[in-house]
Structures are given as structure tokens and as C-alpha cells.
Amino acid sequence: MELSTRFNPADVEDKWYSHWESKGYFHSEPDDREAYSIVIPPPNVTGVLHMGHMLNNTIQDILIRKARIEGKNTCWVPGTDHASIATEAKVVRMLREKGIKKSDLTREKFLEYAWEWKEKYGGIILQQLRKLGASCDWERTSFTMDEVRSDGVLKVFVDLYNSGKLYRGLRMVNWDPEAKTVLSNEEVLHNDENAKLYYVKYMIEGSDEFLTVATKRPETIMGDTAVAVNPKDERYKHLEGKRAIVPLINRSVPIIQDDYVDVEFGTGALKVTPAHDPNDYDIGQRHNLEVIATINEDGRLNEKAQIHVGEDRFEARKTVTNDLEEAGLLVKVEEYVTSIVRSERTNSVVEPMLSLQWYVDMKKIVDPALENVLNNTVQFFPEKFKNTYRHWMENIRDWCISRQLWWGHRIPAWYYGEEVFVALTAEDALTQAQEKLNKPELTIDDLKQDEDVLDTWFSSWLWPITVFDGFNDPETLKYYYPTNVLVTGWDIIFLWVARMIMAGYEWENEKPFHHVYFTGMVRDKQRRKMSKSLGNSPDALELLEKFGADGVRFGMLSCSPAGGDLLFDEKLCDQGKNFCNKLWSALNLIKGWTVDDSLPIPAANQKAIEWFHSVKASTIDAVEKNFKEYRLSEALISLYSFAWNDYCSWFLEMMKPDYQKPIDPVSYQATVDFLSDICTLLHPFMPFVTEEIWHLLKERSEGEDCIVSQPPGTETSDEHLLAQFKLIKDITSNVRDIRNKNGLKKKELLDLMAVKSDETEALVSDKGLVDVLKKIAFVNSLDLSDTAPDGGIAFISGKSAFNVMVEVKVDAEAECAKLKADLEHQLKFVAGVEKKLANERFVNNAPEQVVQLEHKKLADGKARIEQIEARMAQICG
RNA sequence: GAGGGUAUAGCUCAGUUGGUUUAGAGCGCUUGCUUGACAGGCAAGAGGUCGGCAGUUCGAGUCUGCCUAUCCUCACCA
Numbered sequence: 001m002e003l004s005t006r007f008n009p010a011d012v013e014d015k016w017y018s019h020w021e022s023k024g025y026f027h028s029e030p031d032d033r034e035a036y037s038i039v040i041p042p043p044n045v046t047g048v049l050h051m052g053h054m055l056n057n058t059i060q061d062i063l064i065r066k067a068r069i070e071g072k073n074t075c076w077v078p079g080t081d082h083a084s085i086a087t088e089a090k091v092v093r094m095l096r097e098k099g100i101k102k103s104d105l106t107r108e109k110f111l112e113y114a115w116e117w118k119e120k121y122g123g124i125i126l127q128q129l130r131k132l133g134a135s136c137d138w139e140r141t142s143f144t145m146d147e148v149r150s151d152g153v154l155k156v157f158v159d160l161y162n163s164g165k166l167y168r169g170l171r172m173v174n175w176d177p178e179a180k181t182v183l184s185n186e187e188v189l190h191n192d193e194n195a196k197l198y199y200v201k202y203m204i205e206g207s208d209e210f211l212t213v214a215t216k217r218p219e220t221i222m223g224d225t226a227v228a229v230n231p232k233d234e235r236y237k238h239l240e241g242k243r244a245i246v247p248l249i250n251r252s253v254p255i256i257q258d259d260y261v262d263v264e265f266g267t268g269a270l271k272v273t274p275a276h277d278p279n280d281y282d283i284g285q286r287h288n289l290e291v292i293a294t295i296n297e298d299g300r301l302n303e304k305a306q307i308h309v310g311e312d313r314f315e316a317r318k319t320v321t322n323d324l325e326e327a328g329l330l331v332k333v334e335e336y337v338t339s340i341v342r343s344e345r346t347n348s349v350v351e352p353m354l355s356l357q358w359y360v361d362m363k364k365i366v367d368p369a370l371e372n373v374l375n376n377t378v379q380f381f382p383e384k385f386k387n388t389y390r391h392w393m394e395n396i397r398d399w400c401i402s403r404q405l406w407w408g409h410r411i412p413a414w415y416y417g418e419e420v421f422v423a424l425t426a427e428d429a430l431t432q433a434q435e436k437l438n439k440p441e442l443t444i445d446d447l448k449q450d451e452d453v454l455d456t457w458f459s460s461w462l463w464p465i466t467v468f469d470g471f472n473d474p475e476t477l478k479y480y481y482p483t484n485v486l487v488t489g490w491d492i493i494f495l496w497v498a499r500m501i502m503a504g505y506e507w508e509n510e511k512p513f514h515h516v517y518f519t520g521m522v523r524d525k526q527r528r529k530m531s532k533s534l535g536n537s538p539d540a541l542e543l544l545e546k547f548g549a550d551g552v553r554f555g556m557l558s559c560s561p562a563g564g565d566l567l568f569d570e571k572l573c574d575q576g577k578n579f580c581n582k583l584w585s586a587l588n589l590i591k592g593w594t595v596d597d598s599l600p601i602p603a604a605n606q607k608a609i610e611w612f613h614s615v616k617a618s619t620i621d622a623v624e625k626n627f628k629e630y631r632l633s634e635a636l637i638s639l640y641s642f643a644w645n646d647y648c649s650w651f652l653e654m655m656k657p658d659y660q661k662p663i664d665p666v667s668y669q670a671t672v673d674f675l676s677d678i679c680t681l682l683h684p685f686m687p688f689v690t691e692e693i694w695h696l697l698k699e700r701s702e703g704e705d706c707i708v709s710q711p712p713g714t715e716t717s718d719e720h721l722l723a724q725f726k727l728i729k730d731i732t733s734n735v736r737d738i739r740n741k742n743g744l745k746k747k748e749l750l751d752l753m754a755v756k757s758d759e760t761e762a763l764v765s766d767k768g769l770v771d772v773l774k775k776i777a778f779v780n781s782l783d784l785s786d787t788a789p790d791g792g793i794a795f796i797s798g799k800s801a802f803n804v805m806v807e808v809k810v811d812a813e814a815e816c817a818k819l820k821a822d823l824e825h826q827l828k829f830v831a832g833v834e835k836k837l838a839n840e841r842f843v844n845n846a847p848e849q850v851v852q853l854e855h856k857k858l859a860d861g862k863a864r865i866e867q868i869e870a871r872m873a874q875i876c877g
Numbered sequence: 878g879a880g881g882g883u884a885u886a887g888c889u890c891a892g893u894u895g896g897u898u899u900a901g902a903g904c905g906c907u908u909g910c911u912u913g914a915c916a917g918g919c920a921a922g923a924g925g926u927c928g929g930c931a932g933u934u935c936g937a938g939u940c941u942g943c944c945u946a947u948c949c950u951c952a953c954c955a
């Protein structure tokens with residue numbers, strides 16, 4: 001069969017993906033085998049595949065495919081989360097385009113639209129993951145709002161409430177005026193931005209005196225209920241007990257003294273707006289100040305502001321500033337860089353607001369989650385994230401879990417007046433109410449369910465439990481849980497990872513996963529985070545199209561140390577694509593050979609096969625070690641080098657029959673088997689090209705697929721043989737260099753002389769080795785001599801001197817200079833070793849092996865010096 | 878303000894409990910190679926006193942301290 005000269009991913013990817021799926025290789029049911037499970041970090045149901053997902057899911061797929069080849073019962077559970085804020089925003093926008101306002105809809109009707117939207121557009125990303133080759137157990141696809149997952153969420157809410165770990169409290173919250181919901185501390189971003197600091201005069205009541213306060217939010221002036229100064233501030237001592245007049249609205253407020261005020265900052269006088277600033281709120285609490293909320297949930301001023309009612313807070317900032325200026329109360333405006341808090345989702349500036357919300361009392365559930373990470377029961381890769389984790393966990397704050405949205409899990413709390421009843425169902429809540437209030441006549445209609453839904457993370461934190469229906473099916477859970485590893489970005493260590501660990505211990509008394517592999521963040525070459533607004537993120541699907549899934553997977557992996565930044569460059573995918581072609585052309589070569597069963601195996605090939613077994617063994621050893629440490633890019637690089645350098649560049653050159661000559665069956669079989677092994681070893685990283693080559697390489701029986709192939713057996717590598725080949729390869733490189741520099745063609749066979757030494761005698765006496773050397777270095781003969789022959793071109797390899805016997809003019813001066821430099825280097829080396837060996841403390845204290853090695857280094861170095869000096873005596877005057 | 882990471886070749890990074898012929902890879906760079914697998918390729922080569930200083934040790938890229946640079950997390954900021 002004729003093969004194209006290049007590997008074409010588009011021809012094979014869909015074919016193999018559906019083959020694997022139809023064979024049921026992705027699906028898992030509990031059985032006698034050891035389980036290997038991973039739960040996907042559920043992407044946002046509104047999401048589309050981006051670079052972060054590709055990295056993350058490539059890694060998960062590599063781990064799953066590796067475990068599958070090892071014969072484990074692998075289960076990678078896919079799914080999506082319902083992303084309250086993002087999805088609700090999408091649905092609202094979609095409705096607005098249809099001319100429907102959310103406020104005109106009932107909750108039920110809105111949810112109908114939302115589900116419709118979800119069914120239609122949600123989960124595109126799961127389809128896209130297939131293009132990447134993700135071998136998820138699609139039959140287990142989960143959604144945070146489907147029945148099983150929802151039941152779990154309600155159950156834990158009720159559990160936490162009943163055990164006193166959940167409460168409803170009035171607090172200053174992070175309000176997102178665009179999404180019109182509260183956010184948790186973990187969902188807001190602090191960033192330094194350019195702002196202005198406004199200096200405003202507040203007149204002292206009953207006098208012409210004034211004091212100046214500095215504020216960055218003049219639009220909140222109308223909510224001021226005090227002016228505060230530091231009690232130690234001499235400048236304001238005389239104002240104790242006096243009152244100030246709030247500009248524009250002329251409210252009289254007390255001048256209070258509070259340690260919070262920083263004498264150094266601004267004017268040392270602070271306007272206090274308890275309704276719109278967390279610190280001001282605290283001051284207000286201490287001094288019993290009135291709380292006047294002047295900003296609405298949509299960020300506009302309300303009637304309490306008295307002026308500019310209905311204006312947006314940023315518009316009001318301008319108009320109020322104008323008013324102040326006109327009134328002669330604006331002293332100055334300074335440029336000012338300050339940290340601004342924004343919503344992670346909508347990017348709108350967070351408005352601090354006083355609000356009644358539900359909180360999880362984190363201190364009551366944090367302990368086992370902290371302890372078991374610190375003692376490595378749950379192991380982090382890289383380990384440095386333990387520090388970050390500990391810091392956050394030790395300073396943990398309560399988790400605000402209610403959201404003022406409709407798309408999500410509605411809070412299972414029912415109110416009757418001031419009383420609250422938390423239960424799984426309205427009926428249970430009613431029973432509770434009837435008993436507690438001693439009012440058997442109450443009906444469901446008398447109770448009012450909380451209007452709010454729960455934070456999406458409040459369902460995600462149960463993911464490793466609920467995807468296995470763990471609260472109802474303990475048997476299945478026991479088989480897959482704890483899952484083996486969680487693969488996710490470090491940016492959600494608090495939002496998700498920490499909380500999953502807490503939930504695991506809280507409800508299962510067991511960790512959710514053994515290992516956490518934190519991926520790096522994908523950045524562009526300039527280290528900028530990839531983002532839509534910068535437009536520096538390549539389109540994932542286009543990338544897959546352009547380089548093939550294997551190429552992209554290679555590209556993502558080859559530059560991604562765990563936890564570090566990943567500087568993405570398309571060139572890396574290109575390298576992956578080229579690697580596919582390299583493997584493909586190796587297949588092409590082998591397929592072109594004809595086998596002659598009557599041929600015996602040549603000594604050289606016998607030797608080469610033995611050598612390659614050793615190389616393979618040491619490669620597998622390195623790869624296994626790297627997998628254990630999750631050094632996946634390292635593992636890939638060693639396989640890349642094994643396949644490209646060891647197999648293609650060296651082994652195939654050693655085995656290759658002469659042009660149009662047949663090959664013996666043993667050599668052929670070995671060559672095929674080694675490539676087959678390479679396919680198995682590389683399969684987790686590059687599943688498509690390896691499956692294709694695997695099948696083209698030789699006839700395979702039904703079900704004999706690379707995805708489930710046997711891992712190559714573990715052999716021990718022969719260090720002595722590896723060293724011998726290292727010498728052969730070095731001699732070959734030297735000969736090639738001499739050819740290069742002297743314009744000698746490859747076809748021109750050369751004669752090689754070696755000066756007699758242990759090393760060269762051992763080499764020459766091994767026919768197999770000599771034949772390998774002759775073949776790859778295009779050498780006609782290798783003979784020994786007692787001293788270096790006159791003429792020819794000399795080189796030193798290992799610790800021995802060689803001579804390529806050709807009639808060319810040698811540039812004696814250049815060679816002398818090179819020899820001299822070489823000699824200096826060797827003398828320095830030997831001197832260093834001698835010094836070490838002369839040190840009695842070294843000889844007495846260092847391990848025997850280390851001392852032995854130094855002796856060998858010394859002997860080898862001396863031998864090299866001898867050869868260099870001999871050559872110099874010959875050619876340097 | 879609290880905590881942490883990193884510093885090795887032009888670039889991006891490995892270097893595992895201190896000892897392996899006085900530092901490795903990929904990319905980039907230089908030179909040479911088109912008739913037999915592959916120019917998306919092959920071969921060869923150049924390039925680093927491991928951020929600085931001090932210390933521990935027989936021995937430090939590796940451990941400790943200090944300094945410098947840089948990045949990150951959390952909290953605060955009128």
C-alpha cells in the first residue's frame with residue numbers, strides 16, 4: 001500500500017475517535033480492577049474551548065490514557081457547571097433581543113427560557129473536547145443543575161444549617177450592580193487603577209470655620225453621617241463635640257474621633273458613609289451612626305440622596321463634583337492611584353452594600369482540609385501551592401453563598417415572618433413551622449421561600465462526590481472515590497480546590513482526590529495573559545484544524561511545567577505536527593522494506609537491537625519516574641528524543657538495508673516491534689497518530705488497538721553496552737565532522753586507524769560493534785596501530801586517538817591551535833582532580849564510589865593528555 | 878501590611894536525597910548537505926565563570942544567611 005509522504009490528521013482523527021468510543025474504551029463500570037478516576041473541572045456551560053481548557057484537558061487525557069494502558073479501570077467524568085451569573089446574563093440578553101424584559105417574566109417562565117437556552121447552546125465545549133481527543137466517559141456526563149447534583153446541593157445546605165455551620169447575616173457585601181447580585185470575596189478582583197482624590201470643605205456648624213476631607217467618592221457625600229478624625233490629631237482637637245455640615249444637602253453630622261483615621265493620609269479628616277464603605281460601616285457601628293443608603297441595587301442614586309436621584313453613580317460623581325465646585329466647596333482634585341474592586345464576571349466596580357445574606361461558617365469546616373494538605377495526605381504538585389493554600393485557610397473568612405439570581409439552586413429556606421425554616425422540601429418546612437410555632441393550621445401558602453439561589457461553587461464543591469451520585473450510591477462512590485488526581489489551574493485554588501477538600505472531609509470524611517496537579521496559566525510570548533480583549537488568544541478549533549490534535553497536544557505539553565506560566569507559541573504546535581510527520585516517515589521507511597526469510601541476521605543488527613533494548617529500558621525508566629512526579633513535559637521530551645534521535649536518527653540508520661536490498665526477518669521484526677512500543681509509549685500524548693501508525697505497521701486482530709495496548713515490558717538496561725555505543729556515536733560524529741570540513745562525500749568510504757588502548761582493543765575485537773560503526777560512519781576499515789600514524793586527520797574520542805586516513809592537506813597551524821586549547825583544558829581538568837585526590841579529608845570522607853570515579857577521571861584525563869601531546873609532537877613544530 | 882515563588886545559553890525551561898569526565902533540552906543562530914523514509918528533513922558547530930556576597934561541607938547550580946532584581950497570592954487603602 002502506498003502511503004502519503006505526510007501524516008494528515010484530518011483523515012484519521014474522527015475515524016479513531018469514533019472507533020474508540022464505539023468499542024466502549026472510554027466507559028467505566030466498577031469491577032475487580034484497580035480504579036483510576038478523574039473528575040473534569042466542569043467548564044462553564046456557556047463556554048467555548050479556549051487555550052486553558054486545551055492544556056488542562058490534554059493533561060487529564062494523558063493521565064487517563066496512561067492509566068488505561070496500564071490496565072486500570074479508568075473513569076474520566078465530564079460535565080459542565082451552570083454558571084449562574086454568566087448564564088443568566090446570556091439568557092437575559094437573548095430575551096432582550098427578542099424584546100422580552102426579565103422583569104416582565106415570572107421566575108418559572110424565565111427558567112423555562114433558561115433551560116431551553118441551555119439545551120440548545122450549553123455544552124458546546126464538551127463536543128469540542130472530543131476534537132482534542134479527550135477520552136471522557138460520556139455516559140457519565142453531569143451537570144451541576146441536573147437532578148442528582150441538585151439534590152446533593154440541597155442536602156448539604158440543610159446539613160450545614162442543622163449542624164450550625166450556616167447562618168444568615170447582615171453584612172457589608174460585594175455588590176455587583178450590573179449582575180445585580182452579591183459576590184463572594186473570591187469572586188472580586190483588586191487592581192490598582194488611576195483615580196482621583198477630591199478635597200472637599202465641610203463647614204463647622206455655627207461658625208465660618210471649615211475642615212477639609214479627602215474622598216475618592218464624592219457621589220456618596222449624601223450618605224455621610226459623620227466626619228471622623230484621629231483623637232491624637234492636634235489639628236482637630238478643638239472640634240471635639242462640634243458638628244459639621246454635609247455639603248450640598250446641608251445635613252448636620254457629628255465630628256467623631258476614631259483611631260481608624262490615619263493622621264498622615266489626606267487631611268487627616270474622613271467623611272463617614274456607613275452605608276457604602278466597609279470601614280465606614282465599622283466606624284458607624286462603634287459610634288452608633290445612622291446608615292443612609294443612597295445607592296440602589298442598579299448603581300443609581302435613590303431618593304435618600306436627595307439630589308441627582310436616578311443618576312448612575314459614576315455620572316453622579318461628575319455632577320456632584322460640579323455642584324461642589326459651584327458652591328466653592330471643592331478645594332482641589334488630585335490624581336490618585338488606588339485599588340479598585342471589580343466583579344470577576346462583569347468587570348463592573350463592586351459597590352459595598354449592607355445586605356442580609358447566607359454564609360457558611362468556614363472556621364467550623366476548615367480544619368481537616370488544612371491539616372491533610374499540610375501533611376501531604378492530599379498532595380499538591382507543585383508543592384509550593386501548599387503555602388498559598390495554608391495562608392488562605394488560616395485566615396479564612398465566611399463564604400457568602402446566596403446570589404440574587406434565578407438561574408441556580410433556589411435556597412431551601414422558607415420564612416414565616418421573622419422565623420426561618422430550612423428543609424429539603426416545602427412540606428418539611430411547613431411541618432417544622434407548624435410544630436415550632438404551634439400553628440397546625442398553617443399551609444404552604446403561608447410560607448415564603450427565599451427568592452435567592454446559591455453560588456455556583458456551592459454545587460461545584462460537591463462535584464467529586466455528586467458525579468458518582470455519592471450521597472445515594474455509596475458502593476459506586478467507594479470504588480471511584482477518592483479520585484486519583486485533580487487537574488486544574490492554580491487560579492481557582494480557593495474558589496474550588498480548597499472547598500472541594502473541605503466538602504470531602506465534611507460529608508465523606510475522606511479527601512476528594514489524592515493529588516492535585518496545578519497547571520500554569522497560558523500566556524502569549526510577551527507573558528501577557530491570554531484574553532479576548534487583547535485578542536492574543538488563538539482560536540482553539542482553528543489551531544486543532546491547522547496542526548491536528550496531536551500537534552496541538554504536543555505544543556501545549558512541551559512547554560508546560562506544572563504551576564508555571566506557559567508561554568504559548570504556535571511554533572510549538574508546529575513542532576508537534578513535525579513530530580507526527582517524523583514518525584510517519586519512519587513508518588514509510590519500514591513499509592518500503594522487503595523481507596527475505598532466508599537471510600540470517602547480520603552481527604551489526606544483532607548488536608544494534610541489543611543496544612536499542614537498553615536505550616528503551618532506560619527511557620521507560622525515566623518516563624515512569626517523570627509520570628510519578630507529574631513532570632509530563634519532561635516525560636514527553638524524553639519520548640520525543642527517544643523516538644526521533646535514538647530510533648530514527650541512530651537505530652534506523654543502523655538497521656537500514658542497502659538500497660533496494662531485502663532485510664532479514666529478525667531485524668525487520670525488531671524494527672517493527674520497537675516502533676510499536678514507541679506508539680504505545682507516546683499514545684497518551686499523541687493518541688491519533690500513534691493509533692494510525694500502530695494499525696498500519698502490521699496486521700492487528702480485532703480489539704488489538706494502541707489505546708489498550710500492553711505497555712512494553714520492563715527490561716534492565718546494559719550500562720556497558722550503552723557506553724560502548726556512546727563511543728561509537730562519538731567516533732561517528734567526529735568522522736562526519738571531518739567529512740564536513742574537508743568536503744568528503746558520504747559515499748566515499750574512509751579508512752580509520754585507532755591507537756591501541758584498552759578501549760580501542762575492546763572495540764575492534766567486537767565484530768558487531770565494528771560493523772555498526774562501519775555502517776553508520778561509512779568507514780571501510782578500522783585497524784589498530786601502536787602509535788599514531790603519519791598523515792590523515794586525527795581526532796580524539798573517549799580517551800583514545802583515531803585517525804581518518806585521507807590524503808588531504810592538513811592545516812597544521814589550525815590543528816595545533818585546537819590541540820593546544822584542548823590540552824590546556826585537559827590539564828586544568830586533571831589538576832582539579834589531582835587536587836581533590838590529594839585532599840586527605842576527601843579521600844577519607846567521600847564514599848568509596850566517588851573516590852573511585854575521581855581516580856578513573858584522573859586516569860582518563862591523563863590518557864587524553866598523552867594522546868594530545870603525541871599528536872602535537874607529530875605536527876606542531 | 879502579611880505570606881510566598883523565581884533568578885542557569887540569545888529566548889523558554891530541565892537539572893530529582895549535595896558527588897556521573899568540571900552544566901542539559903527545545904527553539905533561535907552559524908556552516909555544510911537535494912537521487913532512495915523525512916528540506917515540515919539530515920549532519921556538524923558556536924554559545925553559560927548557574928543574579929551578587931558571605932557561610933556550612935572533603936565537595937555547592939543544588940543547603941543556610943544577607944543583598945539585588947522580578948513575579949504572584951491575601952488583606953488594606955479617605
